[in-house]
Amino acid sequence: MKSISLYTDNGSWLVKLHPFTKLFYLLAVILIPLIAGHLYMFGLTILISTLSLLSAGMLKKALPLIAFSFTILLTIFIIQGIFYKGNVSVLLSLGPVSFYKEGLLYSSQIGLNVLNMLLSFAILVLSTSPSELVEELEKKGFSTKFGYILNSVFQIIPEMMGTMHTISDAQRSRGMETEGKLITRIKAFIPLISPVVMSALTSTRERAIALEVRGFGAKVRKTYLYSHPYTATDQIIKWISLLSIVIVIALRVMHIF
Amino acid sequence: MSLIEIKNLKYRYPGAAELALNDVSLNIEKGEFIGIAGENGAGKSSLSQALLGLIPQFYKGAYGGSVAIAGLDTKTAPVSEICKKAGLVFQNPFNQLSGAKDKVYDEVGYGLQNFGMEPSIIHSRIKEVLTQLGIWEYRDRNPFDLSGGQLQRVAIASVLAMNPDILILDEPTSQLDPVGSEEVFHTVDELTKTGITIIMIEQKVEKLAEYCDKIALLHKGHLIAYDTPGAIFSRDDLLELGVSTPAFTTFAKKNDLKLPNGNYPVTISELTGLIRATGIDVKPLLYSLNTPNGKTSSEEVLSDAPDANFKISDLHFSYVPGRELFKGINLTLDNRPTAIIGQNGAGKTTLVRILKGLLKPTSGNLMFRNQNIASKTVAELARAVGYVFQNPDDQIFKYKVLDEVMFGPLNIGMSQKDAEKSSRAALELVGLTDAADKNPYDLELSDRKMVAIASVLAMNTDVIILDEPTIAQDYKGREKIKEIIRSESQKGKLVIAILHDMDFVAEAFSRVIVMAQGEILDDGIPAEIFAHSDILEKAALAPPHLMALKEALIK
Numbered sequence: 166m167k168s169i170s171l172y173t174d175n176g177s178w179l180v181k182l183h184p185f186t187k188l189f190y191l192l193a194v195i196l197i198p199l200i201a202g203h204l205y206m207f208g209l210t211i212l213i214s215t216l217s218l219l220s221a222g223m224l225k226k227a228l229p230l231i232a233f234s235f236t237i238l239l240t241i242f243i244i245q246g247i248f249y250k251g252n253v254s255v256l257l258s259l260g261p262v263s264f265y266k267e268g269l270l271y272s273s274q275i276g277l278n279v280l281n282m283l284l285s286f287a288i289l290v291l292s293t294s295p296s297e298l299v300e301e302l303e304k305k306g307f308s309t310k311f312g313y314i315l316n317s318v319f320q321i322i323p324e325m326m327g328t329m330h331t332i333s334d335a336q337r338s339r340g341m342e343t344e345g346k347l348i349t350r351i352k353a354f355i356p357l358i359s360p361v362v363m364s365a366l367t368s369t370r371e372r373a374i375a376l377e378v379r380g381f382g383a384k385v386r387k388t389y390l391y392s393h394p395y396t397a398t399d400q401i402i403k404w405i406s407l408l409s410i411v412i413v414i415a416l417r418v419m420h421i422f
Numbered sequence: 423m424s425l426i427e428i429k430n431l432k433y434r435y436p437g438a439a440e441l442a443l444n445d446v447s448l449n450i451e452k453g454e455f456i457g458i459a460g461e462n463g464a465g466k467s468s469l470s471q472a473l474l475g476l477i478p479q480f481y482k483g484a485y486g487g488s489v490a491i492a493g494l495d496t497k498t499a500p501v502s503e504i505c506k507k508a509g510l511v512f513q514n515p516f517n518q519l520s521g522a523k524d525k526v527y528d529e530v531g532y533g534l535q536n537f538g539m540e541p542s543i544i545h546s547r548i549k550e551v552l553t554q555l556g557i558w559e560y561r562d563r564n565p566f567d568l569s570g571g572q573l574q575r576v577a578i579a580s581v582l583a584m585n586p587d588i589l590i591l592d593e594p595t596s597q598l599d600p601v602g603s604e605e606v607f608h609t610v611d612e613l614t615k616t617g618i619t620i621i622m623i624e625q626k627v628e629k630l631a632e633y634c635d636k637i638a639l640l641h642k643g644h645l646i647a648y649d650t651p652g653a654i655f656s657r658d659d660l661l662e663l664g665v666s667t668p669a670f671t672t673f674a675k676k677n678d679l680k681l682p683n684g685n686y687p688v689t690i691s692e693l694t695g696l697i698r699a700t701g702i703d704v705k706p707l708l709y710s711l712n713t714p715n716g717k718t719s720s721e722e723v724l725s726d727a728p729d730a731n732f733k734i735s736d737l738h739f740s741y742v743p744g745r746e747l748f749k750g751i752n753l754t755l756d757n758r759p760t761a762i763i764g765q766n767g768a769g770k771t772t773l774v775r776i777l778k779g780l781l782k783p784t785s786g787n788l789m790f791r792n793q794n795i796a797s798k799t800v801a802e803l804a805r806a807v808g809y810v811f812q813n814p815d816d817q818i819f820k821y822k823v824l825d826e827v828m829f830g831p832l833n834i835g836m837s838q839k840d841a842e843k844s845s846r847a848a849l850e851l852v853g854l855t856d857a858a859d860k861n862p863y864d865l866e867l868s869d870r871k872m873v874a875i876a877s878v879l880a881m882n883t884d885v886i887i888l889d890e891p892t893i894a895q896d897y898k899g900r901e902k903i904k905e906i907i908r909s910e911s912q913k914g915k916l917v918i919a920i921l922h923d924m925d926f927v928a929e930a931f932s933r934v935i936v937m938a939q940g941e942i943l944d945d946g947i948p949a950e951i952f953a954h955s956d957i958l959e960k961a962a963l964a965p966p967h968l969m970a971l972k973e974a975l976i977k
Binding site for chain 2: 168294296313316317319320321323324328331332334335336337338339340341342343355356359360363364367368371372373374375376377378379380381382383384385386387388389390
C-alpha cells in the first residue's frame with residue numbers, strides 16, 4: 166500500500182528524538198523570528214532547520230516541499246515588488262517595469278516565513294511516525310477518539326485511493342467514457358465518486374462494530390505498547406527551545422531588538 | 423448452567439416488517455463447536471450479533487427474550503465487557519481492522535490496550551497468538567498489504583489475543599480464495615484442540631459437516647433444528663430451506679447409503695468407511711460419479727461449439743517492465759461457457775482484463791470475431807464485451823436498481839425505451855423483478871451482486887465475463903447463477919468466469935482453463951481436467967468434492 170505519510174524510519178538522530186521535542190523545536194523556530202522582527206533571524210532559523218535535515222539525511226526529501234512553494238513565492242515577489250502599496254524607492258528597472266525596495270522587503274518577509282515554517286514542519290513530518298505522535302499525545306490526555314480519527318486517516322485514505330482505480334475500470338466497462346472533453350469528464354464525476362463515498366459510509370458502520378468488539382468503548386485507561394525514550398538530548402533541545410523564546414520576548418520587551 | 427443460554431430471542435431491525443430472529447432458544451456448552459446454517463437473510467448474522475450484545479445495544483429495534491453469555495446478560499452488560507468473553511470475526515477482513523495501526527503486531531495488541539492491560543502482558547500475548555496462528559513472520563507488515571487469507575488470520579489473532587472463551591466466526595472465508603479459506607479453516611481446526619467454544623456461520627456445508635458437533639439450522643428467523651450434522655443434513659427439506667447438502671451426502675442419498683443410525687454420511691471419511699464396512703460393489707458407484715453435467719466426452723461438447731470468438735496469439739504482457747507475466751499465450755475461445763481457474767497471482771484476472779481492453783498487451787495478436795481489438799478503448803468495447811466486477815459496491819451509484827441497470831445500456835447508445843425493456847428482462851433473469859424500484863443499498867450483498875450482473879446482462883453484449891460470481895451467494899444464489907450461465911450460453915453468448923469454487927465449475931461449465939504463473943497449464947472439459955491430479959497439484963488447486971470421492975473409492 167502506498168502510504169500518504171511522508172515518514173520513513175532512516176534511523177537518524179531526528180527519528181530518535183521524542184515527538185514532543187520536535188514540537189517544542191517547531192514552536193520556537195516559528196515564533197522566534199516573528200517576535201524578533203528582524204529578517205536575519207529567519208536566516209538563522211532556516212539555517213538550523215536545513216542543517217538538521219542535512220545531518221539526518223532528509224534534506225533531499227524536503228526539497229519537493231520547498232520546490233512546490235517556490236512558484237507561489239516567486240509570484241509574490243514579482244507582484245509585491247511592482248505593486249506593493251508602500252513602494253517608494255526604486256531598486257532596479259527592467260524597461261518600463263520597476264521593482265521597489267519596500268515591496269521586495271515585504272515579500273522577502275512572507276517568503277522567508279513560509280520557507281521557515283516548511284522546513285521546520287518538514288523536520289516533524291519526515292522524522293515522526295504519525296501514529297507515534299498521536300500515541301504520545303494520547304498519553305498526555307489527548308482524546309483517544311480524536312486520536313483514532315487522526316490515525317485512521319493515514320490508513321484509510323490510501324485504501325480509498327486504491328478503490329478509485331477499480332471503480333473507474335468498472336464504470337468504463339459499462340461504456341462510460343472518462344477521457345476527452347470537459348463535459349465528458351464532468352459527467353463521469355458522479356459515477357466515479359458515489360461508489361467511493363457510499364462504500365466508505367457503509368464500511369464505517371462495520372468499522373464501528375469492529376472497534377466496539379475490540380473494547381474501544383471500555384471505560385478504563387488505555388495502556389500503550391511503546392514509549393519513546395526521552396533522552397538528555399531531548400531535554401536539552403526542549404529547554405533551549407523554550408529558553409530562546411523567553412529570551413527573545415525579553416529582548417523585544419526591553420527594546421534591545 | 424450452559425456457557426451460552428438463548429431464551430425465546432426475538433428481534434426486528436428498525437423499519438423492518440419481519441422479525442429477523444423469531445423465538446430462538448438454544449443452549450451451547452463449553453468447548454462445543456457449533457455451526458449455524460441457513461440461506462441469506464435467515465438470521466445467522468443477527469444471531470451472532472445478539473450473542474455479543476451488538477443487538478440490541480448497537481442496532482436498535484424491537485428486542486425480546488434473553489441471551490446470557492458466561493453469566494452476562496447481553497442486553498445490559500456493556501459490549502466492552504462481553505467482548506472479553508466472546509470474540510467476533512466477520513466476513514470482510516478489511517473492515518474489521520482497527521484502521522489505526524500500521525503493523526500486524528500492533529493491530530493484534532489493539533484490543534488489549536483498550537482494556538488497559540499491562541504492556542508486558544500484551545507483548546507476550548501478541549507473540550503467543552501470532553505464533554499459534556503461524557503469522558509471526560508478518561508481524562512488521564502493514565495489515566492493508568496482506569492478502570485476504572493472511573488478513574483474516576490477523577483478524578482471528580486480534581480476537582484471540584483478548585483470550586475469549588467463545589469465538590464467533592461469521593462466514594470467515596466467504597470472500598477468500600481456496601488457499602486463503604484453507605488457511606483459515608486450518609487455523610480454526612487447530613483452535614478446536616485448545617478447548618475454546620466455537621460458533622461458525624458458514625455456507626460451505628462440507629466444512630460444517632467436517633468440524634461441527636452440532637448445527638443450528640435457521641430459516642426466516644426461526645430455529646428449525648439444532649442437532650448433529652448427520653441428522654441435519656439427512657433432512658429432506660434442506661433445499662426448500664435454501665441450504666445445500668454436502669456433496670458426499672447427496673451422493674449417499676442418490677445411492678441409498680445409510681449409516682446404522684438411519685442418517686446419511688456427511689463427510690468423505692464417513693462415506694468411504696460405510697462403503698467399505700458394508701462391502702458394496704464400488705463399480706456402479708464409480709459409474710454414477712462419471713457423469714457430471716450429463717456430458718461424457720469432449721467431441722459431444724465440441725460439436726455444438728461454433729466459430730471462434732477470441733483468437734489470442736503470442737500474447738505478451740507485463741505490469742513491471744522486464745518482469746513478464748505472460749510469455750506468449752495462445753488461446754482460442756469459442757462459444758462454450760468457459761471457467762478459468764488457478765491460484766491468486768496466476769494471471770486469470772489479467773487475462774480477462776486484456777480481453778476486456780482494460781489492460782493493453784505489450785505485444786501479440788488479439789482478435790475478436792476477426793477484428794483486431796488490441797487498440798480499442800474500453801468504452802468502445804463495451805458493446806461487445808461485458809465484465810462484471812467482483813465487488814458490486816465498486817459500481818453502484820444510482821438510487822434505484824432499475825436506473826443502475828440502465829446505466830450501461832444508455833451509455834452504449836440504446837434508446838430509453840429499449841434500455842428499460844432490456845434492463846427489466848435482465849432483472850427478471852437474476853430474480854430481482856420486485857426490487858426494480860428499491861435503493862440498491864437497501865439490498866443484501868448477494869442481491870447487490872445480482873444487480874451488478876444484471877447491469878451487464880442488460881447491455882446485451884456478445885461476451886460476458888464474470889469475476890468470482892459465486893462469492894457471498896447461498897445455495898439459491900448459486901443455482902440462479904448457474905441458470906444465467908446456461909440461458910446466456912443458449913442465446914449464443916460466450917460466458918467466461920473466473921472461479922475458485924471447483925464444485926460449481928464442474929457443474930456449470932463445459933470448458934475449463936487452468937492457469938498458473940501466467941501460463942495455461944491445461945484446457946479441456948471439466949471431467950478430464952479434474953482427473954489430471956498432477957496438473958491440479960501444480961496449480962495448487964483442489965478437485966471438486968466428488969472427484970476426491972472418486973479417487974478415494976478407486977483406492
